Structures are given as structure tokens and as C-alpha cells.
Amino acid sequence: MELSRRDALAALAASSVAVGGGAVLTTDVEEGALDGTPFGGGASSGDDERASGDGEADPLAEDRLATLLAVADVVYPSGVSGVEEFVRTYALGRTADRPEHREGMVDALAALDEHARSWHDAAFRDLDAETRESVLDQMAVDATNPDPEGADPERVRFYVVNELLYALYTSPTGGELVGLENPQGHPGGADSYRRGPRE
Amino acid sequence: MSGETNRVPSERADVCVIGAGPAGALAAHRLANRGHDVVVLEAGERFDFEDRERRMERAIRPGHDPLSVWEMGGPRDAYSSAGERFYPLNRARVKGVGGTTLHWQGMVMRLHESDFESWPIDYDDLRPYYAEAERALGVAGADDNPFAPPREEPYPLPGFEPSHSDSIFAAACEQLGVTTHSVPNARNSESYDGRGPCVGYGTCKPVCPSGAKYSADHHVVKAEEEGARVIDRVPVQRLAHDDAGERVTAAVYAAPDGTTHRQEAREFVLAAGGVEIPRLLLLSKSEEFPDGLANASGAVGRYFMDHLFAGAGGTLDRRTRQNHVGFITSESHQFYDDPARATEGTAGGIPAWDDAPADPAAVKLEFLNYAGPSPVEMALSGDEWGDDLLDTLREGYGNSIAMGGLVEQRPRKENRVELDPSTTDDHGNPVPKVHWRVDDRTAASIRRANEIQRAVLDELGADVSWTVGPEATGPAFHHMGTTRMGTDPAESVVNAQLRAHDLRNLAVASSSAFVTGGAMNPTLTIAALALKASEHVDERL
Known part of the structure; x- marks a missing residue:
């Protein structure tokens, strides 16, 4: 099933992110307004390679986005496509006016990378799919309770894994995957609850 | 956080309203509209509407204290629970502009005529105020409920159509002779009063991000537009009265900067809910009122009631289409006035109740649209x-199905809110201590609800996986009865005009004035009483 830009915008609408002057749910979001990475433009403190914010590609920011996408590759079902644009658009919108949330994501991604390096001597994004999953398993991210203030596995669960799962399963396409076209958290109207199943 | 930051008292006020939930908001709006100078004192904060999606996310995502959705908990909200049942008070209320309607479900039924038997007013007295309250809250409803009390005009908004799962239930109920019907919702089925229609976030309780569900912050703004002044984050510490003990003279409140102020007024309206109202009266004891202000009867804090939840659910071998919306679209009030009755349908029926000795009290049955995770x-x-x-x-x-329901708890003196001197809040005041238990009659009512629910689910062929009965039941978070209304000052706290027997300028607009609670969600009656109390305040000014 194809994740679309519209899915990302709908998921963003469910998290109160105003993009393009509040035009989130419309199709007239300025072309290019959501390009770039969520972690560019002075992403985090202690970051020696921060971008100047003038549109230049920021290697570190791209790396962080690549790490986020590598996690999506593990936690999203294999049948969905369009993940890169979906995640990029969603994460950019989520972090645009929430510096603390962006800090939390950046720190959690760094923690994940640290574990990957200590066990496999490589960044998380550079591991093969099986090894990526094993890193999350070794950290016990699957069994841990998400906690934005917690230890590494708890923050990875909250800021990375659950961030991605929240985006997917509050989007129309994510809902459709499970069998409801108006998932909780998505303002999909007050009609679908009246309809019977399709089959 | 927006709103006024000047928290010094108004120099001249006709009315001081304590509490900015639905009762306080409606009273403030009504009295300001009548040309009176109104000051509203609210213990909690004024929340930004723009933050609602973020609050919804906090509600959906694990990793947050659920109380943090509306900033409840902490020293300000400390409480004690005593008695046989723990009472989770802070899950049951929200302090802030809008009050508990910020997290309520939005179900708005009128009490039945039979509910008023021991009240000093009857249904006809409240009927015009019910109609006004329905217009104020923007109730969406349909005139298809054969058990509802008489009404004079259609609902302001068309009712929400039944859900797919309602149609599954309706077929089984017909076979058992159980009548189903629509539910009045304080939720826009179309645009109304400056708020848009429901867009289906599915998270009504605890957060409606769109504002389609009514919340009382809406009437706070309308009150301000009529000239009322609303001060947030100023918990009232006590009420002061004159030397004769006949009139309240001031509400003493604490501001966030540590200062204490006195708001004087000609009339005072208590609208802080069924726990904080009796607490404030008890905190305001004086030489003239050694047992608490307006408490010559000893009934302040007594007769605390809630509704009890009864439910059952499981799965079917078909798709039930749950969790698209967060509200209910069908109920049955058939067992409200006569919970012991039998029914007869096309393929069987519900047997009459014969589980003596306790007779069940009122039962309200709900067909859920959000069964299962x-x-x-x-x-x-x-x-x-x-x-x-x-x-x-x-x-x-996909296959979950469930019924819920509320049952009535009759007033009992030993169920009560009192002060707990061993624990104090952030201002050094004793916290409320809730004594609460489920008596035999209430337990019988829960068993009766379960019996009917089980019969319906069996008729559907459901694989029933859970039942909430008398052991597992919990409160529906409706605080009632703690400043009961009555004609005898020796037995009750307020009179039929919602004015304290003991003080000439103190009104109570709250479910705390309920004499009995029925089994209907109380907010429409709270709103109607607030409008009635306001009329009488207006007459006195």
C-alpha cells in the first residue's frame, strides 16, 4: 500500500503542526515547503557540523534522517511504499516548531547509533536489515515502555519507534492497512462509522 | 497560556462565580448578559485551544501520565480516598477554564420525571431550563426515544445517525424485545454557534481537538464578550461572611505570585463541582458556622453519589467497525423507570428480575462504538x-463488540466528602477525603444491567470475554449530592431556588444540589440548574 504525501500531511494535522500557514489539509502547500530534512538548520546543541540554514545540504542532518528511515524500514510493514517521502515530510513538520521534540529525536537517534557502533562498529543506517532489527532487539526496545525522559531504550522507543508508528497508524493509509479508514487520531469525518464492511 | 494576568480583585462586582466549568460558564454568561458585573474565579489555568492536538497525542501515546493531558495532579489537587472503594478523584475532573467538559464524553440526557420524586422541584419546573440548556450546549438528538420525558421542541441539531454496530445490536435487541434509540450528544452534527461539525478524531474523551464537542470554555468566552471578567489560577481558599452570618461578603483567593486577595460581591455562585463546593464550605467554618458555612443541616459533603459502570463485551465472527468515532449513537432507556421489567421479542426476551432481596435502581444501557483497542x-x-x-x-x-451502562446509586449519608486534616494542599488547606462504597441495591442494579447485556450479547452469538460487574465496577465520574436541595433547612443545604438556606446571597449551581442522581449523565441537568440558579440570582440583584 502506498503512503502518500497526503498521509503525512494528515498525520501532521493530527499532531497540531501548522505547515504552510495552516494549509496542512489543503493541497496548496507551497512547493518545496516540506523539502529538506527535519534535522537541518541548527539541529542540536553540540553539533559541530550544523547547517547554515541557507539550503545547503547538511551531511549530519541527512545522516539522522537516514537513521530514522532505517528504523522505519524495520518497524513499518513490508507492504508499504513511499516511506521516504512520508517520513521526511512528517518528521520535518513535527520538528519545525517543536525544538524540544527535535532535540529528543536527535538524542535518541544518537543513542541508537552509539549502540550500533559499540556492537557492530557501524552506524545504524549502514547495517543490513537483519542487523538493524537485532540492535533494536538487543536494546530491548520492543519490550520497553516508552518514556521521553527515560534511559536509551525508553527514549528510542518514544522518540523514534513510537514516533514512526504514531505517524503511520494515525494516517489514512495506516488505518486502511488494519481495516479502518478513519483511525483514531485522524480527523477522517463522521461518516465512516456508519458504513458496513466492504467485503 | 493566554488571558488576563492581572489577578487583583474587581473593585465592584455584582456577582462572583467560583468555578469556570459548565455551571459557572453558563451562570456567568447569563448574568453578564443581564447587565451585571460578573467576576469568575477559576482554580485551574486557561488552556490554549491550539494545544488540543498535542493533548490528544499525549492521550493516545504511552509515555505520559494520563493526568498530564489536562495538567491535573500534584499538590494543588491532592486528595484522600477512604471507605470500601478507592475513588480516583483526579481522573474524574479537570480544573481549568472549561472544567470537566474539557475531557467529558458529551452525553446529555434529561432526567426522567420519576427522578424528581424526592426533589423540591419537579420535571416541569426544570423543563424550560432543559430546553435552554440544550440550545446553549448545542445538543444533537432525535425524537425517537419512547422512554424519554416529554419535550416541547426538537433538538437544536439533528442527531447523529446510528453506527454500523448499532445495526448489529438493533437486530438482536428486536428479537429480545429490547428497544434501542438515538442518544442526545453535546457534539455538533453540523456547524452550530461558531463551532464546526464533528470531524471524527475518535478521541472525544479526553480531548476533542476540533471543538465540535461542547466544552464550557466556549461559554466563558461568550461571558467575556458580555463583559464578564475571568481570572484563572486563583483557587478560592474560603468564603467570608458578615457579622450577622446572613450574607457572604468575599471570596478569599490565592494568586500564583503568592498573594491573597478578597473578591467582594453582592451575590456568590458556587460552581466548582460536587467535591470542591462542599470542601470550600467546610473550609469556610467560622464562629457562626462551626461545622462549615451553610452547614446548619450537617448535610454539606454528605450523600455523595456517583453512577456506576456496568458492561460486557467480546467478539463476533463478523466485522463490527469500531473506533471510527469516540462517541455513542444508540442506547436503551427501557430499563430506566422499571429496571425489573421483562421484555418479549420475536425470539425470546429479557426475564423479569427475581433476584431478591434488593430491587435494582435505574439502569441505562449503552451500545459502544469503541469496543476493543x-x-x-x-x-x-x-x-x-x-x-x-x-x-x-x-x-x-475489527470484531470487538461491547455494551456499557450506568446504574443509579441512591443517596446514603455515609458516602461523603469531608476534610482530611492530615493532608494539605499547596496552600496548606486540608484536602478532600472521599468516603464511598457500593451498597447492596447498587450492586443489584449492576447485576441487572449485566443480565440484560449478557442476554443481548448471547443473542448476537458473541464470544463474551469480559464483564464489569459489582466487583470490578468503577465510578462514572459524576459527583452528585453533596449540597443537596430541599425544603427543610434541617435536612438540606440549598432550597428550591438553589440558594443556601443559611445565607441570603449564596447560590449553588452544580450536581452537588442533586437530591438523587438517576442513571443519566448529569451535565445537562447541571446546566439547567445553573440557568435556574442564575434566574434567581438575577431576581435578587
């Missing part, structure tokens, strides 16, 4: 991901 909540708390997670979600979502 929502996929996103399952995903966020699961221990899998990828295709395994999706398989689990597909297996877990």
Missing part, C-alpha cells in the same frame, strides 16, 4: 513491529 494504541504499546505487528493489529482489531 484502537490499532494505533495497540501499535504503540505492543512488543512487535513490521509485518508481525501488522498481523497482530489485524487480528486484534
